[in-house]
Amino acid sequence: MTAIPRVGLGYDVHPFSDDPTRPFVLGGVTFDGERGLTGHSDADAAAHAVADALLGAAGLGDIGQHFPDTDPQWRGADSLVLLREIAMRVRAEGFEIGNVDCTVVTEAPKLAPMREQMQRNLTDAIDAPVTVKATRPEALGALGRGEGLACLAVAIIAQS
Numbered sequence: 001m002t003a004i005p006r007v008g009l010g011y012d013v014h015p016f017s018d019d020p021t022r023p024f025v026l027g028g029v030t031f032d033g034e035r036g037l038t039g040h041s042d043a044d045a046a047a048h049a050v051a052d053a054l055l056g057a058a059g060l061g062d063i064g065q066h067f068p069d070t071d072p073q074w075r076g077a078d079s080l081v082l083l084r085e086i087a088m089r090v091r092a093e094g095f096e097i098g099n100v101d102c103t104v105v106t107e108a109p110k111l112a113p114m115r116e117q118m119q120r121n122l123t124d125a126i127d128a129p130v131t132v133k134a135t136r137p138e139a140l141g142a143l144g145r146g147e148g149l150a151c152l153a154v155a156i157i158a159q160s
């Protein structure tokens, strides 16, 4: 019998930082001249959402369990490196990764010019297709006031 596929959901949110030296990194792309996000690692919310979607599908907990933000080893970490490791841990449990779809919710910056590169970076990190979409929060709530940015992702995997 073919294994029943498993889905996972990932969600991550990071506030924008007041530190002008902090780079804005999303999907492994550094956007020049944009306000960075606050976080222990590089605060790449897209990579974190994709990671949590994969971990959820595999029943392997969440990214915080795998890479605790209390561990100085992960300070300023490149989240694509963490994501690559997560994909390896999912495959080590005998799963094949189908694809992951990610939506970024933010007023700014405009993601369209970087979207292809974000998809390539995330796809390369997990060695399975990742798609990235963007939507605006329409001025509603904290995200609408530009206080932070959120990402959602869904992943599908199956026992290989």
Ligand code: MG
Residues within 6 Å of the ligand: 012, 013, 014, 039, 043, 044, 045, 048
């Ligand atoms: Mg995060």
